[in-house]
Amino acid sequence: MPITILSGAQLRSLLASLTRDQIISIQQNLGNALRDYSIGNQDSGCAATLQPRRTAVTRQCGRTTIFMPSSTRRAIGMKVISLQDKESKPGCEVESGEDLRGIKRFTSGSNEPGNRSSMSSVSSDMSELSISSQEDAAAERSLSTSSSSGDSDPLPVASVDKKPIGGGVSQTMGAWPGAGSRDTSPKGSVTLYDDDSLPFGLINAEELTPFRTALTTTMIFNKRKKVRTLVVFGAGKQAYWHIRLAVILRGEDIKRVFIVNRSFERAARLLQEIYSAENASWRGDVKFSAVSSEFGEYNRILHDAINKADAIFCCTPSHVPLFPAELLTSKEGRRKGRLISAIGSYKPNMTELHPDILREEVTVSPPHRHFHKHVQRSGIVVVDSLDAAMKEAGELIQAEVKPNQVVEIGELLMVRDSAKGSNSAADEKHLREWVERGNVIFKGVGLGLMDLVTGTELVELARARKIGTTVEEF
Template identity: 60%
Template sequence: MPLTVLSRSQLRELLHALSRDDVVALQRNLADALRDYSSGSQEKGCSAAYQPQRTAITRQNGCTTLFMPASTGQTIGIKMISLQDGAKAGCAIERDIVDTQEKEQIISRRRGSFRNSVASLSSDMSDLSVGSSQGDKEDSNSVSPVTTTNDSSTTASSTDGSTLLSGCVNQQNVTSNVSKTLGAWPGAGARDTSPRGSVTLLDGESLPFALINAHELTAFRTALASLLMFNKRKKVRTLLVFGAGTQAYWHIRLALVLRGEDIRRVYIVNRSFERAAELLREIYKSENTEWRRDVKFSAMSTDFGEYARILKAHVRKADAIFCCTPSPEPLFPAEYLTTGEGRQKGRLICAIGSYKAHMAEIHPDILRDEVSVQPPHRHWHKHITRSGVIVVDSLDAAMKEAGEIIQAEIKPKQVVELGELLMVRDATRNAETVDEEKSLHEWSRRGNVIYKSVGLGLMDLVTGGDLVRLARERKLGTTVEDF
């Protein structure tokens, strides 16, 4: 059985050579997998029912390794990433931290049939209204997408999104004072926040056929998922990116590959200006001219004079905001978007950097404001109505790991999976009435959309498998013929 090995440099070479058509094809396959993940169908190999829980082990040297298994029905795989987090030795597995009522809501969503899930979401979207004193002009529309009632009587929250159950393989007892990250992330003060590890892929007969370096793959597949909503946006002239690492790079690059003709400005904000300058130097390399086009880039750091004033202007001006930092506190004040001026336009906000319960790139008040919807009515002034939901990659994982969602006390019924939206989109294409399709279409194009990603092993498995196929076709990587 031949084994294809893609090192970090080899994978980077492959990714940099991808055409727009290649990226679109990879994104389409990932979208199909996320749709199947959310379907709840036992016939779908990518369904959440077939995705095992992750587990983590901390060794004596304080290094924590996270194991993320996944299955597509045709292939299986596991992602292993490690970092120093200073925890005591032991093993940890996930434990549910939501209350019984919330758990039942999640199970119900998973158990529901495809048609019932679609009907429920379509019904939520049926009250979308578009009104304006200026007719149907784009910037004057009031878009009210998915609406969900906020039931304050069920507001029970957990303050620790990484609660663990002590235990280990073969039922061996270990200390209960094990790593509470379950994400293999470094502790405070650590310099390197990039995980190190690999993704192993096995075929239908459980024989390994690929080994991929996880660093570049993680950033690339995360950006692919974030940009599924970005593709549908009506206006993407101005992008604001927080962070200057690998995640930021791939969000910028793929955004320009997919929508470069529509983008005019990209603002980069990072704590270290030198790190931001390094990212700009990478972007401005001569070999990147084709996808960079004539887009104007600028960078700033927190030590800039009048930083708050400039940041506020950037946030208000942005059509799409990508948050790609492991920040323990919000990157900008909530009032930038929750006051009247901040609500005058719809934005896509993607938060993919935070990974612990105490972290929050987006201020929790922004999420609370988004889900606190009012009865549908027409606005005769320039104003975007709040959506009522937060979009996530995984409902189960987001309720356990997403700091913004935990701190804002968002409930399961106020969360919609990206895969569920794709289900509705596909189902309404052939619907007898176009009302549901129009509602989803208008919101995805011009409404306010907040997307929170915590990552899934399924993403690595699907995108990694596609990249291995491309690598073999293009004679890239290292092949071990008789593994």
């Protein structure tokens, strides 16, 4: 049985060579797997009930190693990653067997506990989400003129500390800091096995993890009606791949990207790499700016960027909210719908979003004339895995979000497919309007299934292109 080994550098080379069509194909296969995970389709082998529980071991040195097994009908995966975690005590922890999937959420119909219907109707939760094109345009005009700095941009385009970008660009694709720089990315690998438990792939997880996470986040991003302005918190691998995939998939629509990071040096390094010649093929005409909390007028710049943002990607392991809640919960902040993705925090005591943002999202207000130009909340938060998110997502835990206020992205895909065949045009209309223009919060904590599905696709591509090291007789 041949096994293909992809190092970090080899995987970066492969990922950098992917065309838009290839990215979409991998993303569609991943979406199908996440849908089967939520549906419980055991024929595909992706059902949640067929995913083994993960285990974490913390050693005396404070390094935590996580073991994430996964399965599909055609393959088995084991992801092993480690990160320094001085807050955890030595010991072994096995994921709880509690299953939250029997509860009713994101559906109309029976109120019986334990009911999980086909979820073909979402009108009960989103009947007030509709926004007319006239109101949307008016809100956009209002936002474009609300900046305290007038018509001027908060930062010059293609600049670092107000100086044009020059040479000295690294060869590491920007998101990977140089020697001695702080990087919170977990180290490890993903091993892929066939039906006979024979290994056929070994992949560097440090590169695979941010790529498959960005693939998942951009599933919703692809459906958004307006994505002219993006705000990305962080300057590491996750930030890089979220920016790159977003621009590759929607580059014709995106006009501006703000990179916000605590360290200006890292933000500038990422910005330099984006403007390097080797990235010109996907960068297009999008304007990028680096923003840092070291700036004297940081609060004003951040307010302006969030106010204009159509999508916000949070990619930092932060223990405190990245921006004040009122930037989104105030009257001004509620004038437009945004996609807000938080994928950086991974422990209950970590949070990228202020709890008030999630509390307002899951609280659906009744119709009122005072809010007629505001985007109504959906009443739910989207996650990759309900069970994992309720245990690990600090945003959900600190905001006391309940399981019935959470829906998996796989369920969202299932609702979409059901709505297409539904006799109720209103159901499909409400869902489409919410996904395209409503306020959507996505919280991802990661699934081994995502690594397995994405990794299998990449190993096949690597073999076809003769990238990596293949041992014919392992």
